[in-house]
Amino acid sequence: MSDTRTRQNVFDLGDPWAAPILWYARAVKAMKARPLAEPTSWNFFGAIHGIWRDLWDHYGLTDPAEPDPDATLTRTFLNQCQHQSWYFLPWHRGYLLALEEVLRAEIKAQNGPHESWALPYWNYFGEGQNLLPPAFHSPDWPDGTGDNPLFVAQRWGVMGGQTPFDVGSATDLKPMQDPVYTGPGGGVSTGFGGPSTGFNWNGGNNGGCESAPHNTVHGLVGGRDPDGGLFQGGPLLGLMSTPISAALDPVFYLHHCNIDRLWESWNRFPADKPKADLSDFTNPNNLDWLDGPESLGQRGFAMPKPDGSPWPYTPKMMRKLADLGYDYDDLTPGAAAPVLVAAETRMRTLGMAERAGGAGMADRNKSEMVGASDEGLSLSGSAAQRTTVRTDPAARARMADSRDPGTRSAPDRVFLNLENITGLDDATLFHVFLGPAGGDEAAQHKAGTVSLFGVRQASAPDAEHAGSGLNAALEITEIVDLLHLQGGFTAEALSVRLVPLDPVPEAGRIHIGRVSIHRQHE
Structure with a gap:
């Protein structure tokens, strides 16, 4: 990419249905019109992160008679998200980039501003931003007609509506103070980015940023059925509450843009934060991380291009935003002053x-x-x-x-x-x-x-x-x-x-x- 696109704060766009959000909704609608088995459909992208077909059918998001993607597409793309893993951040960065490319292709087909368009981010730590972005709350388009593709009925958590919630009472930005990407584990820090793993779809130890704020915000938005509904032996969950349905909710991608922004902030902001070692606040140099799980003989990472063909990628390709053609309008982690490293404060406190x-x-x-x-x-x-x-x-x-x-x-x-x-x-x-x-x-x-x-x-x-x-x-x-x-x-x-x-x-x-x-x- 030759030009740098800017991901903007959704609450700073000036209007709930500002152009970046309106075009997002139009492109999402076009993707939702395609069947699950089509690699550029909305449901297919959701299935890349994780699929729970029975739950999707239960909610009417898929038709029980609708076929799953074929075996080749399933092996290449589906159930791929990385959690409890040091690949959590680079995998999701590639996921966002691939979705943006498909959305831009839809915006171009509708004669929209595809060259400059980028996903917005939701900084729930920002002042006055601790509630769902308004365009995602209403079932209507801005003209009052129904069928808003950004609206999801199954947002049952305290942050799933328009009531402000004290985000700081449930999560924080403490991981931004950990200077190490991957810690030693074994009951102590796994670092900002997560524990050293192979391909890991679920289970184990969360990295700092994955634990807080990532996981917490998922639960605060998704929640569970307020009427106490059950499904397959457990509580009926909101879409954002579980990895195997979360990416069907359009606000998922704004949340993950903020997580991606926090990763970049951890790398770069503030420029003068104290470092005890040159490797502090930098991404791993380990080849197992750089070259991804495929270098370990495991499954590699791949996303669909707008033509449906695979785009393979590695964490090494995800390190620098400048090489990827985008940046953020602000790298301040939250609304308050820059997050400083806690170690110095603790040592002074202890004399x-x-x-x-x-x-x-x-x-x-x-x-x-x-x-x-x-x-x-x-x-x-x-x-x-x-x-x-x-x-x-x-x-x-x-x-x-x-x-x-x-x-x-x-x-x-x-x-x-x-x-x-x-x-x-x-x-x-x-x-x-x-x-x-x-x-x-x-x-x-x-x-x-x-x-x-x-x-x-x-x-x-x-x-x-x-x-x-x-x-x-x-x-x-x-x-x-x-x-x-x-x-x-x-x-x-x-x-x-x-x-x-x-x-x-x-x-x-x-x-x-x-x-x-x-x-x-x-």
């Missing part, structure tokens, strides 16, 4: 100012379990669920020693892990609180919010990970810092409390195998 600026931070790539619960727990209804994590005295002492101003090592990062989460309700979201066992719950600290986007797939016994489910790692470094400053991290046990955002149906069968705490150290 380690002489090592502030991140010195030694890049060498912390080891993991040690500090403690774990004796058993798992299930989640249903609206009541909080509790468990206790018992800590090992020696590991706890090492974690405290790293926070001593006199030590030469960098202070440990600490993570609370919810392991082997299984169930049938992808729309489940719950807050996690942490404090000394036996203490006042009102004084507990919020560790974060967990979204179970993708849990049904990850729980299937015939899935890649044999139904072992999802893992969630919440960084609790700041909480441990605070406990340390309040007299030392001496608690033999910690109380963990899980509070659902809204009632979790019993049919969701949500179970957490174990809760553990790990320290990331040198």
